[in-house]
Structures are given as C-alpha cells and as structure tokens.
Amino acid sequence: LKRSKQSGRTETYHARAFDVARKQFGMETGLRRAIESEALTLHFQPICDLATGRIVSFEALARWTDEQGVCLSPDAFIPVAEESGLIVPLGRWAMDEAVRTLAAWNDAAGKPCDVRIAVNLSAIQLQRDQIPSMVRAALDRHGVSSNQLTLELTESAIGTDPDHVARIMTALKDMGATLAMDDFGTGYSNLAHLQRLPIDLLKIDRSFVSGMLADRDKLAIVRAILSLASALGMTTIAEGVEALDLAQRLAALGCTQGQGFLFGRPLDRDRAYRLMAERNA
Ligand code: C2E
Ligand code: MG
Ligand code: MG
C-alpha cells in the first residue's frame, strides 16, 4: 500500500480495507486447507419425534478448528466460503462426510439404521454446483440409500432463481431424498414456493419457537406455521427447543418433531451413534 501524501484519512481508510481483505484472505487460505484436512468436521444434532422421544434424524453441522485451536462457528466461515467459491468443495466434503457417516452407522448396526442425516445446502452452492449428480455420487460411493438423506434449504436459497431450484429439488425428490425448508419464517417467505416445491419438512425458525411461551405474537406465528404445514401435508420440526415445557406445548399444538439442546447438542459421529442406540433401543 502506497503512503498517501495528501490525506491521512485516505491512508487510514486504505489500511483498514487492506486489513479486512488480509483477514478474509487468511481465513480463506485456512479454510481451503481445512477442507483437505482433519480441521473440518461434522457434528450431528438429534431431531426427535415429540410424541415418542425417538430420534428420527440428525442434522449435520460443520465445525472448524483453526490453526490456533479455536473452534469457529459455521456462521463465521460459511459466508466466507460462499464469497470465495469454497462453498462448492466444502459442500461436497460435507455431503461425502455425512453419507460416509450413515454407511458407518449402518455397518455398526448390521442393517440400515432407522434414522436420516440432514445436510444443509447453501444458496451459492445451488447456483454453482451440480447438486443432484453430486448427491448421487456420494450415495453410490458409500452404498447408502437416498431414503436416509435429507437436504435442507432456506427460503433465500429459492429466492434467487426459483425455476432452477425447483428443478434441483424435483430431481432430488425423484431420487428418493427428503427435502426440508430450513429456518422457515425468517426469509422472504413466498407461500407459492411452498405449494409448488416438493417440500416434505418445514423447520420453524428458533426465533419464533424459543420465546413462544412468553410472547403471544411468537406463539401466534408458530400456530399459523403449524396450521399452514398441516394444510399442505408437511411434517413440522421446531428448532431451538431448550426446555421440556416448550416441547410439551409444541406437541400439544400438533408439531411433529423437535430439535434443540433439550434433546441434545451437536455431537461427534461416535457419540451421536451411541446416543441413538441408547434412546431408540
Ligand atoms: P441451521 O441449519 O439453522 O442449524 C441449526 C443451528 O442452531 C446450529 O447452529 C445449531 O447448533 C443451533 N441450535 C440447535 N439447537 C439449538 C438450541 O436449542 N438453542 C440454540 N441457541 N441454538 C441451537 P450452528 O451449528 O452454529 O450452525 C449455524 C448455521 O450454519 C446452520 O444453521 C446452517 O445454516 C449453517 N451450516 C452449518 N453447517 C453447514 C454446512 O455443512 N453447509 C452449509 N451450507 N451450511 C451449514
Ligand atoms: Mg439446517
Ligand atoms: Mg435451521
């Protein structure tokens, strides 16, 4: 960076912009390496049937332990992955790792386990990668059936190019996978999409669920989503269920499944398997 003669302010501005760029670039390089190493892992959070307590699936959530040993949240590195295009290799890695985990669990159980794993797909990933063939290849590579796989998309992922996303979703659905609408209620909800797209599961965003016992407006929104889902024949999952009274209330309102710290935090592959064996015995 050249020293600015006229104005110290310009210099400071450039220095700052440079700093941000360097930090971003450092993170990008680190992330690139992490995808090829053990630094990136998947953790698995249980999703339970609210009536029986049975674990019906696990959501795969990416974790990155950087060179300093700090565990970074996906909210910090997924945006960087999206901006840099690294979301394509990261997404492929996550899919492979999730399906590999299903294969390992099926092996350990001696038969296909009665659970699914849900993998998150990002908007940019949908634009930049060939999702159906990528998913098919991962399933074939590990000998896992598509009925053990759920794909999660947010409303914003559909917003950019609904026809393109509709084709991808239809292909995934025809393949036998389950499709979930993630964080429902927070995006630019277009109800026509819900009706037009082959969505099986509606995940009600944590921001409505967690405060609904104390806030009448949140409760009203949760009720409205539940009734919409039921009218459209979709299964519902409440996100962010941290307390028993909340789980009971959701069940009474007709919500099918719950995910949250009450049922379990995201766990590594072996701990998740043990939890499933124990709970579903
Ligand atoms: P998400 O798909 O909505 O995942 C649920 C997030 O809520 C997870 O955060 C989970 O740890 C958190 N959570 C679950 N239950 C509770 C609860 O009871 N209380 C609270 N306070 N939080 C709860 P996490 O793991 O930090 O992931 C954040 C987001 O990053 C995910 O949101 C997802 O959009 C994205 N993400 C994670 N892994 C991947 C991935 O492999 N690929 C893509 N594209 N995105 C990912
Ligand atoms: Mg999700
Ligand atoms: Mg979510």
Ligand code: MG
């Ligand atoms: Mg979320």
